[in-house]
Amino acid sequence: MLRNDPLRNPEALIERVYSYVAYRIGGGADAEDVTSETFERAVRYRHSYDPAHGTPLAWVLGIARRCTNDALAARRHGDVALNEAQAPGDLEAEAADRLELESALAQLPPADAELLSLRYGADLSAKQIAEAMNSTPGAVRVGLHRAHARLRAIVEDGRQEPVPQARIQIQPAP
Amino acid sequence: MRGFFWKRGGEAGLAVRLKRRRERARPEFVNELAREVRSAGGRRFLPSRVLLAAALTLGMLVALASVGGSAGAGVRGQFVSVVESVNNQVTAERGVALRSNDDDDDGGRGGRGDGDDDDDGDDDQYEEDGQECELALQQAHGSFHQQSFTARGHRIYHQRLANALDDCDEIDDDDDD
Numbered sequence: 364m365l366r367n368d369p370l371r372n373p374e375a376l377i378e379r380v381y382s383y384v385a386y387r388i389g390g391g392a393d394a395e396d397v398t399s400e401t402f403e404r405a406v407r408y409r410h411s412y413d414p415a416h417g418t419p420l421a422w423v424l425g426i427a428r429r430c431t432n433d434a435l436a437a438r439r440h441g442d443v444a445l446n447e448a449q450a451p452g453d454l455e456a457e458a459a460d461r462l463e464l465e466s467a468l469a470q471l472p473p474a475d476a477e478l479l480s481l482r483y484g485a486d487l488s489a490k491q492i493a494e495a496m497n498s499t500p501g502a503v504r505v506g507l508h509r510a511h512a513r514l515r516a517i518v519e520d521g522r523q524e525p526v527p528q529a530r531i532q533i534q535p536a537p
Numbered sequence: 538m539r540g541f542f543w544k545r546g547g548e549a550g551l552a553v554r555l556k557r558r559r560e561r562a563r564p565e566f567v568n569e570l571a572r573e574v575r576s577a578g579g580r581r582f583l584p585s586r587v588l589l590a591a592a593l594t595l596g597m598l599v600a601l602a603s604v605g606g607s608a609g610a611g612v613r614g615q616f617v618s619v620v621e622s623v624n625n626q627v628t629a630e631r632g633v634a635l636r637s638n639d640d641d642d643d644g645g646r647g648g649r650g651d652g653d654d655d656d657d658g659d660d661d662q663y664e665e666d667g668q669e670c671e672l673a674l675q676q677a678h679g680s681f682h683q684q685s686f687t688a689r690g691h692r693i694y695h696q697r698l699a700n701a702l703d704d705c706d707e708i709d710d711d712d713d714d
Contacts, residue, residue, distance in 0.1 A: 382560060483556050486559065
């Protein structure tokens with residue numbers, strides 16, 4: 364048994380990772396596959412985890428980011444069919460909201476979508492996001508604010524507002 | 538319809554709806570994956586390179602102990618060079634293999650535990666390590682036979698080699714845990 368095993372309590376990590384992945388690529392089987400792949404890698408490299416570089420959650424979300432990006436890249440190349448969101452039954456208000464939000468999120472730049480996924484999908488604080496992205500809480504807050512603005516512009520106008528590029532640098536997942 | 542959800546709550550409304558979009562994993566999925574993660578936790582990460590180096594060093598020490606006097610000085614030098622060349626060869630081979638397989642999440646550092654690239658659910662790295670260990674020892678053995686050592690040193694070396702090969706087999710067996 365490793366002394367600093369980041370996967371000692373896997374349930375909470377799995378739930379966070381799944382929520383993050385589902386936020387980015389949609390829930391269901393695809394999200395479960397990516398989550399499983401994330402933990403397969405995490406198990407393989409658990410001995411390389413260094414608590415001095417971040418919490419287990421930040422570490423495993425770094426792996427999840429890479430796995431999710433791989434899945435999205437595969438989708439772009441047409442390897443995997445898009446998981447189209449279907450409104451259950453009639454177009455009720457909630458379903459319509461959800462679809463509209465889904466569409467707006469899909470139009471966001473990847474960096475914005477990732478920030479919002481970490482904030483609302485994985486339910487991380489700005490500080491935790493900063494840790495996962497090797498950034499600062501201040502930069503994350505600014506990035507989130509701009510992501511909100513861009514999302515609002517997409518929803519209101521149906522087009523992307525010419526907001527300056529976010530200053531936060533998306534670091535490659537470890 | 539466009540802008541419908543946004544106009545119903547301003548900034549807070551957007552945040553609420555973003556949070557509402559969050560999905561939770563199925564409990565069965567979480568439990569099953571957690572069980573698999575925990576079951577993988579018992580696997581030992583054997584330091585195979587340390588084992589290999591120890592086996593070769595042991596063989597070298599045994600040989601040096603069995604070859605005494607000034608006549609053995611040249612032979613000692615030959616044996617040391619054989620061990621070094623084998624070590625270098627193994628290191629070089631492992632380096633190439635690790636670079637080509639380094640798609641892991643350790644930041645490109647390579648190193649122990651890089652794992653295999655296949656999707657069969659297990660880590661063939663252990664099996665590969667065991668095979669590499671065995672191969673290295675066999676190469677060392679072949680090189681040893683090309684040298685003119687004493688009969689006593691040869692017998693002792695064979696005994697140590699057999700023990701080291703058993704250790705290599707143990708690395709393979711760990712993959713079946």
